Amino acid sequence: PASDSVSNNMFENDSDAETDDIFLTDIGGQSIAPSNGTEPVTVSLPSGAILTVDPDNGDFTLDPNGSFDSLGHNESATVTFEYTISDGNGGTDSAIVTLTLTGDNEPPVAIDDSERTPQDETVSDSVIPNDTDPEGDALVVQTVEGSEGNVGNVTELPSGALVTVDATGEYTYDPNGVFDSLRTGETATETFVYTVTDGNLGTAEATVTIVIDGKDDPPVAEDDEVLPSPASDPVSNNMFE
Template sequence: MKKIYSLVLTLAFATLVHGIPLLIHETSTYTYIKEVINDAPIAVDDSKTVPKHQNATGNVMINDSDPDGDILIVTEFEIDATVYSAGTVATLPGIGSVKIDVDGKYKFDFIKNYKGPVPPVSYTISDGNGGTDIATVNINIAQANSTPVAVNDSNTIDEDNIATGNVLLNDTDPDGDNLIITHFVINSIKTPAGSTAMMPGVGDLTIKTDGSYTFTPVLNYNGAVPVAIYSLTDGTDTVSALLKITINPVNDVPVAVNDTKSTPKNVTATGNVLTNDSDVDGDVLTVTDFVIGATSYPAGTIAALAGVGTVQIDADGTFSFIPATDYKGAVPVVT
C-alpha cells in the first residue's frame, strides 16, 4: 500500500533595498511517496467445553489481535469442507446448528440429548486492509451421565392365562442410551435376566434383558403374585422398579365322579353322591336334579320306578333307594 506525503518549507530572511529593510519569504513544497506494509491479523484457536443439554456461546475474536490496531471482522467459517458466510446458520444433521457472526459472536445449538463429538469449525478474520488469518474453534460436550428413569409396571390377567409384556416400555433415559435388564428379585431371591424364577404353588416368571417378560401361573391359581423388583442399566447407572401381576379368579367347573352302591334284597340303600365329587375353587356343591331314563327330577323329589323301588336324591347329595318287596337285580342308572 502506498501513501503520499507533502512537505512545505518556508524560508524568511531580511535584506536592504535602497537602504530600506525588507523581509522576504520564500516557500518550497516537496512531495514524496512512501509504501506502508500492512501487518496481517493474528487468529488464535478457541475451545470450549459445555455440559450435556446446554448450547455453546462465545466470541472467537476475544483472543485474536491485529498488530496495526485495525478493527477485525469474521468474513466466513468452514465446517467439513463447506464454507459459510459470517452470519449464516450452518445446519449439522444429527448434531444441531452453528452460527458465527461478523463481530465474532458464535452459538452452537445442539439437538435434544446430543452428546457426541462436534466437528471443528475454522473461521477467517480480516483487518479490512487485505490481511487475513484462520483459526479453529473446538466445542466439546461433557459426558456426565444422566440416570435412567424406571417406572413401576402392573399386569392383570384371568386365571389360567399367561401374562406377557415389556417392563422397559415405560422406562426412559434422558441421554437416549439403550436400556437393558440386569436381574430381578422375588422374595429376596435374585434371578439374572433371561433366567426363570420359580414360585411353588404360584407360577414361573422370566424377564429377559430386553425387558420382555412371561409369567405362567400354575393351574387354577388366582390372586396376587409376589412382586418382582427388576433392575435396569444404561451402561453406567442402575435403577429399579416393580412388576406387579394380579390374577383374577375364574370359576372352574366342579368334578363329579360316578358312584356305585349294592344292597341286599329288601334293604334300603343310602349314601351321598357328593362325597367323591370336588370343586377346585372350594365352592359348596349342591345337587340340582337327577335323571332316570328320560325323566328329570328336581333334587329332593322321590322318583318311583315301577316294580323296582323309589329313588330320592336331596340337594345336599344324600340319597336313598328303597327297593320294591323282594326285588332283586339291576336298578336303572341315575344321572
C-alpha cells in the same frame, strides 16, 4: 454432553499487532457483515448443528440441534468450523474452532405389557420386546417388584399368585389356585412391576397386567364306601358327603 449447547469466545486468543479492533467477516464459508452491536448471526453447520455468533466480540453458542443424540455413552464426535477476522484496515486471518461433544447416556423406555389367562393356567411371555433404548444398548431386567433378588426366582405376589421373571425378560405367571372361585364371565386383574437397565446406569420401569378369566369347574364325585351292615337292615348315608 452431546445434547447440551456450548458457549465460548472465538476471539479469546486472537490479537492484532496494532491493537486494532477485530471483527468477524466469514464463518464456515458464509460472509458475515459487522453487526454494529445489533443482532447475533445464526449459521447452520454441515453437521446440522446451529451456531449463533456475535460478529463484533466473537461470543458464540453451538446448539447440537439433535445431530449427535445417537452418540452412545462415552462416545464422542468433533465439530469444526473455520472463521475469518479482519482488523478493518485490510488485514485478515483465519483460524479453526474445534469442539468435542461427548455422548451422554439416554435412559431406556419401558412399555407396559398385558396378558390374559384362564384361572387355572399359567401364562408365559417376555417383557422386553416392546422396550427400547435410544442408543440401541441391550436391555436386561434389573428388578422385579422392586428387588434385584427376585430376578430369576419365583416371586409370590400379594394375591398369592406366583411369577418368575429372568434377566432376559422371559416370565411365567402362575395363578396358583388363587382365583379358582371365579365363575365364567368373571375376571380378576393382577399386576407386577419390573425395571430394565441398559448397563450404563439408565433404567426404566413398567407394569405387567394379567387378566385372569374365571370358568365354572365341574363337580367332583368321589367313590363312596359303606361299612358292612346286616343284609336285612336298611342302610343310610349321603353320597355327596
